[in-house]
Amino acid sequence: MVNKGGDKNRLPVPVVLDTDPGIDDAVALMLALASPGEIDLVGISTTGGNIGRQGVFENAHRLLQLFGRQNDFPVGFGWGEEKDTPAASHIHGADGMGETGLPLAGEPEKIPSVELLAQLVREHSGKLVMVAVGPLTNVAALLREYPDCKKNIARLVIMGGAVKMSGNVTPAAEANIYKDPQAAAEVFSSGLPLQLVPLDATLKALFPPDRLVQFESLRSLQADFFRRLLRFHFRASRLALGVDGSYLHDALAVASLLAPQLLQFEPVHCVVETKGEWTRGMTLCDFRYGSKKRLQPNIEVAVGADGEKFIDLLCQRILIFLEKFEQ
Numbered sequence: 001m002v003n004k005g006g007d008k009n010r011l012p013v014p015v016v017l018d019t020d021p022g023i024d025d026a027v028a029l030m031l032a033l034a035s036p037g038e039i040d041l042v043g044i045s046t047t048g049g050n051i052g053r054q055g056v057f058e059n060a061h062r063l064l065q066l067f068g069r070q071n072d073f074p075v076g077f078g079w080g081e082e083k084d085t086p087a088a089s090h091i092h093g094a095d096g097m098g099e100t101g102l103p104l105a106g107e108p109e110k111i112p113s114v115e116l117l118a119q120l121v122r123e124h125s126g127k128l129v130m131v132a133v134g135p136l137t138n139v140a141a142l143l144r145e146y147p148d149c150k151k152n153i154a155r156l157v158i159m160g161g162a163v164k165m166s167g168n169v170t171p172a173a174e175a176n177i178y179k180d181p182q183a184a185a186e187v188f189s190s191g192l193p194l195q196l197v198p199l200d201a202t203l204k205a206l207f208p209p210d211r212l213v214q215f216e217s218l219r220s221l222q223a224d225f226f227r228r229l230l231r232f233h234f235r236a237s238r239l240a241l242g243v244d245g246s247y248l249h250d251a252l253a254v255a256s257l258l259a260p261q262l263l264q265f266e267p268v269h270c271v272v273e274t275k276g277e278w279t280r281g282m283t284l285c286d287f288r289y290g291s292k293k294r295l296q297p298n299i300e301v302a303v304g305a306d307g308e309k310f311i312d313l314l315c316q317r318i319l320i321f322l323e324k325f326e327q
């Protein structure tokens, strides 16, 4: 987004993060908190995904308490029934955050995520950017229960899908879309201004182990948490995916607000398969270039990303952010 001085483009933009922390969710949140010049984080709505609804809700609070931001904005509790979906503990740990053992103080109040989202859209009418980095359950519920909200959401950025490649949960589907394909289908066909950051882009956002070296000398609980989170993810990713590094899918979606030029967006028509025997949760895009049959675009899809520049930006921001906690 370019700040041209007009009211509509004024920075920082109000942002709500819809999230299921989640290791890469935690890094995405850190990147948002580390970027107050561009992002005014006004709320977090949690959604069951990497682990169940209660766990991700508590993890969001744990993170905010760790960074001293627990009184700055509300946190929503995931909408709807708990989905019976494959666990992601082999990637994120049983606690969803790399078994880092962050404490949780108190018993946080549970505002339903859908109510929180509706309230934030009203408060920031026409300006609110939603960044959804978990299953789209809350967002679909918002559009269903508060249809008037639709015209007042500036943009929705979604981490999810795989458009020109295999998925990660099944050959057809990426985890966020697979976990609630009905919700994703509703959101994709909603007419909202949409940007999709699929695996095609996020598999370029690999944080290599040697980039952690620059964080080694930092001495704080916060820096220690960041190092342990990534080290867990390095081990898990090596075992589960045979990859040397940590894919920070969700952080790339947040980075698209800071430096949109890092991603190669392309307008396409995209639908979500909800019923397929083998293809449930598939994001099917119409790339029939030049064909008269090609369908009208309904979404901008990132078909690639500059992974190295993303990691540079991320490290720069997180380093400055963590230095503030030095003891």
Ligand SMILES: [Ca+2]
Binding pocket: 019, 020, 021, 022, 024, 025, 049, 050, 133, 134, 250
């Ligand atoms: Ca996530």
